[in-house]
Amino acid sequence: MELAIVDLTPYLAIRDQGGSPAEAEEEKLAALCAAVSGSLRETGALLVKDPRCSAEDNDRFIDMMERYFECPDSFKRLQERPHLHYQVGVTPEGVEVPRSLVDEHMQEKVLKMPELFRPTTPKGPDPKWRYMWRVGPRPSITRFQELNSEPVIPEGFPDWKQTMDSWGLKMISAIEAVAEMAAIGFGLSKDAFTSLMKQGPHLLAPTGSDLQYHGVEGTVFAGYHYDLNFLTIHGRSRFPGLNIWLRNGQKVEVKVPVGCLLIQTGKQLEWLTGGECLAGMHEVVVTSRVTSRTLEAIKQARQQNHSLWRVSSTLFAHIASDATLKPLGHFADATLAANYPTMFAGEYVEQELSAINLKGKKSPS
Template sequence: MEVPVIDLSPYLEISPALSSSRLEEVGDQLGASLMGLCGEVSRILRETGALMVKDPRCSALDNDRFIDMMEKYFDAPPHFKRFQERPHSHYQVGVTPEGIEVPKSLVDEEIQEKLKAMPEEVRPAIPKGPDLKWRYMWRVGPQPSNTRFKELNSEPVIPDGFPEWKETMDAWGYKMKSAVETVAEMAAIGFGLPKDAFTSLMNQGPLLLAPTGSNLRQYGQEGTVFAGYHYDINFLTIHGRSRFPGLNIWLRNGQKVEVKVPVGCLLIQTGKQIEWLTAGGCIAGMHEVVVTSRTMDAAAAASKQNRSLWRVSSTLFAHIATDAMLKPLGHFADSPLASKYPPMCAGEFVKQELAVINLKGSKGES
């Protein structure tokens, strides 16, 4: 199965004129058409947990420029990269070295039981230890002036020797931010909620451009797990196209899909926070990054052309603001499953989840 693709252009053309929370007011056929498009977005997120979008504001050239710089960064020596490590900020800014983050499937007994029950042909690769990927976290957008969770809203970190860093990261980060906020608006409308039901909660939340770097020169053997089977703890995750295959996702029905992001498209995945806000109407999507035969073919081609053998993901995590309350919204509060999602401050939720996967670091704290 291919992940469905939605073109955001029709919504983008009219959304600036939408002052109300509902689309019916734009009139007759156009309103019905856009309501149908928003309904498709919410339906696909609910039924599958994954969606491809085309956003004219996000070009393949923008993505390439960003990946070029990140390949150069990840290719730097480990001791240089560790200068950007911020464990006291729970690795939510700066670099996370390989061997730090522990995949959820290694530490969550409920997930482990589900894995045992899965048919072998769709079962994920079982990691032997912490993830082998590096990751860089770059905050996009304003920080809250007043927050109980300063460590989750830290200043971005700029590595020495990269004068183009801030401009390149912000250029791509703000474009992906715009795309994911548009999807959040459309999903809210499709779910019968006010247009800003989700985006108002995202205001000044951590939007983290979070490219991973996986060293195919060092770990290019088929079956190597770079990111073990897990869900994302944020609201929605958006990915641009990577130069190397390897991302597998699981749809809500349990089907495993090897993702192929078409040129000019972005992949959206549901995270745990949208599951909370919809009382399980959406479920956080499971995924992994593994070296496959297709990864190895792409690496062999890159090696022949003397290109980088770092697999860089073009990923942005969109979070609900840390001081906002996570709880089922609107009619979702009447769901029979709502009691599974009690009201909880988003920052507390994130800290609990980070502790489980070994990212709630304390090194350097006084």
């Protein structure tokens, strides 16, 4: 099954022109918004084209992150902030534990899957590095200071802040447009989601996976999991390996076309829709289904003297830490709404971080 591709250009043009759109434009807008909300509800994922986010922007960002991840481990660990739950700076490989290793309900669900669609079982913490960079304004007063800390800038990268902020803000703009369209498609007010995102702890969070040492079949870079945030957006990676699960249980290898961005539903969106829009499950792994493409990409990179680090161009868009998570509008009457009690978004995030070993919990032996 191919994921839907939605060009945001018509929506942005209608939204930004001001005034009331013509009837034909209103019909076009309604169809676009229905396509966005429908895809998020049925598949948990969506491909979008945003004229503000170019392939050149993505390449510039990945080029810099490849240089960073190629640095010695001792240098990268200078940017490690475990006391801030790894929510800024670098998270070394071997720290983050896949949710599927600690969630018994998820493990039971995996065992019931057809073998063809089962995720690859991780053997321990993820062998990937990740860099967390806070994007956008943060609240001056918050109950969750650790989730809203100042960003960390590594020495020797003079363009770091400009590159990270530029790409991060562009991807947040794309997320905001999708969030508005989804809200309209779900029958909510246009700002139902974006009003809750203001001053959220949005994170530009690229991962780095060393294919020189880990690029063999069976390596699980990011074990089967969902994202704890609102919506996740990915630019195109230079190496394959991302698998997602649709709502019907089908496993799909994602191929992001040049110039497109991948949007995935997170747990906070699931909360706000009372379980009608489920958080998308996914993994990054070298398996028999993608090994040939991965190994061919590694071979070409070696021939061209390019980096063998697989960098994900990922941003986690969050609901503001001090905002309230609860099913919105008519979603409060959803069948499963009672499973999503009212709580602060930051409280929920801290619970999730503890479960995956980023907030003081020991990894399983």
